Amino acid sequence: MTFSEQALQNNERMWQASIHHPFIKQLSDGSMPEDVFRYYLIQDHHYLHDFAKIHELTAATSDDGHVKRMLAELAAGLRAGEISTRETFFKELNISDADVKQTPMAPTTYAYTSHMYRTLTDQGVAAAVAGLLPCAWLYADIGKHLVGLHSPVPIYQAWIDSYQADDYVDSVADQLALTNAIADQADEATQAKMQLAFARSTHYEHDFWQMVLDKQGWK
């Protein structure tokens, strides 16, 4: 069994809970209040900024040319994605730079990104790469699940469409292949660290949806 097959089997319950989370349902049936989607976009902006940084740090730490190149390419794609999100979603919802600056990372965004930094510093490159994987892979699965459903709210449908684009689906396949290749060459202890990092990120992906519906803040 490949690393990713094993990972999915180990985390099936959390994975399914994300795919069927009320956040996804509210987005696809259009019932999500706009302020909730705004909250999501701002937290996700904070998340993506750190997520790109973690790719760059992992690339800088790795001594494998292929891993370095792939992570650097993914980071560049994330930076470009950040810019296009600002141009489309932020503009449409009138989210300004000041709105973003004035909104701190909520506890779950903070915990999720901190987990990824910590995985790199404490567990190394292989575990860090495994910790990055649920992000793209889970959204691709959610995108598949939503094929054929059309949200009555155009901006929600635009969000759904962005995770069904062909270039995105190809990039997920590359990330799966990279993670599986790293796991193949890793010893058992490293493979266990990779599984743990994947499981933690999967957990935080689920909590991210819930954070948004709760509009979680610092008490």
Ligand SMILES: Cc1ncc(C[n+]2csc(CCO)c2C)c(N)n1
């Ligand atoms: C909390 C959170 N988790 C996953 C994604 C999805 N995502 C982030 S970067 C990327 C790859 C290139 O687009 C994908 C699929 C998100 N936006 N926010």
